[in-house]
Amino acid sequence: MKTGMCSQYYERWGKMRYRKLKEHGYDYVDYDLSDTDKPVYSCDGKELEATLRDEKKLMDEAGIEVSQVHGPWRWPPRDHTPEERQERMEKMKKSIRMTALLGCKNWVVHPVMPYGTADRGTEHVRETWDINIAFMGELLKTAKECDVTICLENMPMPEFSIGSPSEILKFVKTINDERFKVCLDTGHVAVYEGLTPDGAMRELGDTVRVLHVHDNNGRSDLHYMPYFGVIDWKAFAKALKECGFGGVFSIETAPPQKLPDSLYEEMCLTLSKIAKEIIAG
Secondary structure, eight states, X not given: OOEEEEGGGGGGGGGGHHHHHHHTTOOEEEEXXXXXXXXXXXXXXXXXXXXXXXXXXXXXXXXXXXXXXXXXXXXXXXXXXXXXXXXXXXXXXXXXXXXXXXXXXXXXXXXXXTTTTOOTTSTTHHHHHHHHHHHHHHHHHHHHHTTOEEEEEOOSOTTSTTOSHHHHHXXXXXXXOTTEEEEEEHHHHHTSTTOXXXXXXXXXXXXXXXXXXXXXXXXXXXXXXXXXXSOOHHHHHHHHHHTTOOSOEEEOOOSOTTSOHHHHHHHHHHHHHHHHHHHHO
């Protein structure tokens, strides 16, 4: 199994960022398009193609491939009105098209949250489900046109009605399309009492297309480095092997950004070694 890392954690190295990723032992990058205020979202046509072509060139020269692209995400969620969802829809479709231009096949998205992160037990649960079915169905049209698979991510919000692994699985089975799969986020699972990433992996099985790997204290989504929290990484590695997961072990955490460059890099190297130690079993 190969390892990957999120692009945003290597931005301090500028145009050398992908060479550093390779130097640290990674083969893949999880490219971040979550922030729609980034300049790439304000350009189109030939300008957009040139921007992404330059980015892809940096990756190719370093020997790094894009394993997944993270689509738009904003906090707090602003999905309540049809106008807000339409604005988000257009940016998400653009993100899918950018994913294809980067030569990537996997695009990660969070569920739409029209009534916030705590709709469980309210009269809005059914409407949340219906809005998401319609929203993801529309995105799926663009994904198919671009030969991209949408990967719906489980969420770290126990009071949100499409957040747990079982609810994500139910949703993906309802969509029932080969271009609609799961992004399993280990840290997001760990905040649910009684749930574990290895259990979620076995439950989700071959619907899992990509991973987001990080740890926490079992209560909050803190994006700790593996072994700094509560997750049993030996059990998770075993579950990956039992389920025949053939994708990328993609890290979604990094050392504190406040560290000086030399210490930051030293910890980045350690994190890469941790990832390889986990998948080695």
